[in-house]
Amino acid sequence: MKKLILLSYLIAIAFCGSAQNKQLTMQDAMSNARTTLAPENLSQIQFIYGTEEYIYAKRVGNSPVWFSGNAKSAVDKPFLTLAQLNQKLATAQKDTLKMMPMIQFNRGPEWIVYAGGSKLALDPVKNTATVLVDKSLMGKSVVEESKAGYVAYLDNFNLFVAKGGDQKQVTTDGSANIVYASTVHREEFGITKGTFWSNNGKTLAFYRMDQSMVTDYPIIDWTTRPAKNVNIKYPMADDKSHHVTVGVYNAENKTVVYLKTGEPVEQFLTNIAWSPDDKYVYIAVLNRGQNHMKLNQYDATTGDFVKTLFEEKDDKYVEPLVPMLFLQNDPSKFIWQSNRDGWNHLYLYDLKGKVLKQLTKGPWEVLDVKGFDAKGDQLFYVSTEESPITRNLYVLNVKSGKSRRITQGFAVHNTQVSTSGNTIIDNYSTPDAPRVIQLVETANAKAKILLKAANPLASYATQNSSIFTIKSKSGDDLYMNLYKPVNYDASKKYPVVVYWYGGPHAQLITNGWNAGAGDYWSRYMAQNGYVVLTVDVRGSDNRGKAFEQSMFRRAGEVQMEDMMNAVDYLKSQSYVDADNMGLFGWSFGGFATTDFMLTHPGVFKAAVAGGPVINWAFYEIMYTERYMDTPQENPEGYAATYLSNRVDQLKGKLLLIHGQQDPVVVQQHSVDFVKHAVDKGVQVDYMIYPGHEHNVMGKDRIHLYQKVTDYFDLYLKGGKK
Structure with a gap:
């Protein structure tokens, strides 16, 4: 051969x-x-939100210190020590720490810090802190906070939403058979969670799964004396499947509606997305045969079905994996991923369900979408255009449909994009290069090497x-x-x-x-x-x-x-x-x-x-x-x-x-x-x-x-x- x-x-x-x-x-x-x-790495390397500055943790003595730099800096400088962090926490009237925690600097203007058992948003300028998730809730299941300060979580099978000292029990019939706010459909179709906050953080879409009709399957726990049976719900091929619906909870008026997703009850509700104005919820509804998908729009206030934007059919199967992505500067348009032409590509749609443009095309796969630049004109994505065994970052002009490769070299590139889109952190390797981390300017591909790992x-x-x-x-x-x-x-x-x-x-x-x-x-x-x-x-x-x-x-x-x-x-x-x-x-x-x-x-x-x-x-x-x-x-x-x-x-x-x-x-x-x-x-x-x-x-x-x-x-x- x-x-x-x-x-x-x-x-x-x-x-x-x-x-x-x-x-x-x-x-x-x-x-x-x-x-x-x-291979050697730069621990927790990330961008500082709203800047072209990168930051990573490096051990100095017995404690990690955060170092930062940029494209022009010759030497990375200490940015944050444990003592400095504790000073900020003390000023914010929060407990100080004995060890440097993990910090997210790229989520927004505030730093996301886990301190005193709570999840905090720390303002590094004013030295004030907002509790995102109180320590009393951190141990709950499927905890997810919203932009408006609400926290959704599960307790004893039921969904709760809290804000400050106010806690609302949203559901009351949760059980091993009635599962709320959790992954459904056995985590297929790209489903990784069961709660979805609206853009303004005041409304929550959540899964409800009734699996009472699914056969119990025995898993034996051998650690007890005697051993005991622990049943799980396991829907085998051709047997009855669970029934899934989507609820919408309004945290301001404390009401719940369920989207009227209709019959048959044995269908897959996938890829949930909110409209930019939070008035609608979109769901890719897939039949049990998995050869017919409808992208449906529902009214978030009434739960009513509004319309089907478009349908996809295939002789073998359709597998929606990624929710619709609305354009940052035009909420009347969105991007959809589909392999309808034989390869996973990006398509531009309007809200009538009309394809305006196929944005990417060729015998290769789009693997991941990183998001827009600050202006919303450029979209960053990862693909196999060079080769099935490499990964490269590209930037696409949504208006013109023209794309440009940013990363270079026959390699596997893992990238982060700055808020502006002007700079990327490129963490790549080849069979001969265990790891190279560089800062790359997207306009001219000028690179600054941050790390070349030795062969371990x-x-x-x-x-x-x-x-x-x-x-x-x-x-x-x-x-x-x-x-x-x-x-x-x-x-x-x-x-x-x-x-x-x-x-x-x-x-x-x-x-x-x-x-x-x-x-x-x-x-x-x-x-x-x-x-x-x-x-x-x-x-x-x-x-x-x-x-x-x-x-x-x-x-x-x-x-x-x-x-x-x-x-x-x-x-x-x-x-x-x-x-x-x-x-x-x-x-x-x-x-x-x-x-x-x-x-x-x-x-x-x-x-x-x-x-x-x-x-x-x-x-x-x-x-x-x-x-x-x-x-x-x-x-x-x-x-x-x-x-x-x-x-x-x-x-x-x-x-x-x-x-x-x-x-x-x-x-x-x-x-x-x-x-x-x-x-x-x-x-x-x-x-x-x-x-x-x-x-x-x-x-x-x-x-x-x-x-x-x-x-x-x-x-x-x-x-x-």
């Missing part, structure tokens, strides 16, 4: 020097990678990977990331471990430090004599609608095909021991790993499938029915992907791993597979992690990866390290 070489520096460059002989430990690879072996692995026996592409049978580029063994010898053959995911909303490979991975496990394995390959197959994120939707109604099918292409590539390399290859994936990757071991038995000698989906009929409605339709609509697809029914096709060694309290991919999946294996006389291995949910985190993650490593050592290297 033809390989596309991206840049010469991406190709397996080994670090040199006689001192480079330290060995990564599992602690280094999985824990220290995020602490002592993470310089003294370790490790090497960079190579990133390249191969072609899938469909003609798509499949990105691959390859580590060769440390002290690689071209005359030898080495065992292989392949890691993948392959499902929507995940991309494993980017052209950043460590190829985008957050840990050093691949380097650890390469240090121990493995070839390690990561691959983003079809179904993965940020490659356009067709690339993702290729798996529609038959999850795994294109992934199996693309993995075989990767296997063919590996087998074509003289240094690969094709008789000793292992496969590893988690969640959707666990499903894909198990599927591959059954679909292509004998290709991989051993595999590890963590948190695997085994039967899509066991998985939740919102995700499953989007990609698979319902079991009634797609019986062939569900039958083909019910992996337990094919357990007798397994030839290699397979280790299943599951968090015992997993509420996402419930343990029934792997248990069902093991039961079928026992019934068919097929040997599989099984490991549980009590107390862990879908991902094994914290100190036990080291144990998890040691377990995976030992499994591959046992079967791919005969137990040899």
